Amino acid sequence: xxxxxxxxxxxxxxxxxxxxxxxxxxxxxxxxxxxxxxxxxxxxxxxxxxxxxxxxxxxxxxxxxxxxxxxxxxxxxxxxxxxxxxxxxxxxxxxxxxxxxxxxxxxxxxxxxxxxxxxxxxxxxxxxxxxxxxxxxxxxxxxxxxxxxxxxxxxxxxxxxxxxxxxxxxxxxxxxxxxxxxxxxxxxxx
Numbered sequence: 059x060x061x062x063x064x065x066x067x068x069x070x071x072x073x074x075x076x077x078x079x080x081x082x083x084x085x086x087x088x089x090x091x092x093x094x095x096x097x098x099x100x101x102x103x104x105x106x107x108x109x110x111x112x113x114x115x116x117x118x119x120x121x122x123x124x125x126x127x128x129x130x131x132x133x134x135x136x137x138x139x140x141x142x143x144x145x146x147x148x149x150x151x152x153x154x155x156x157x158x159x160x161x162x163x164x165x166x167x168x169x170x171x172x173x174x175x176x177x178x179x180x181x182x183x184x185x186x187x188x189x190x191x192x193x194x195x196x197x198x199x200x201x202x203x204x205x206x207x208x209x210x211x212x213x214x215x216x217x218x219x220x221x222x223x224x225x226x227x228x229x230x231x232x233x234x235x236x237x238x239x240x241x242x243x244x245x246x247x248x
Contacts, residue, residue: 097122103199104192113189116163123148125193127156128182131166132190136179165189 101117108114120128130142139153157180160166165186169179182190208216 100196104196108192124156128160128190129193131180132182135181138177138179
């Protein structure tokens, strides 16, 4: 095949794929909206499965980020802020602010290493531990739901999904390596 024929074939493939790409973009936006609304659904699940009124009260006014930091402390305790930041990809300043709030709510406690007043280690309090365990139960429930959802697909379909998710997890959406510019349909000029 000549270069002209190759370009023509690629152009036809691009035109054929365009409606599917548009549908994928629409579905990604719908999935994002659904994920945002599921935060409420997840909180409701935890409230329904919580037997301690004090834990339920804290759960009602906690942010998702506070839950994630509490979860990190519960998994790694005793743990310092730098480790939480590195392990979970949360900015150090954010960890610092959130740990102060969690300590004020009596969900975590601070410990200092003997002879080192700079490094602070965090542990969950009994109340924080109970909330952490409830959050872990939610994650187990979500995993069951995801597995059940994915079991309806054939292995070949799952392999394609794995490939797409692997590629998507490392792709830059702002600076794609190659491909047409979305505004013009032409390759990005440099």
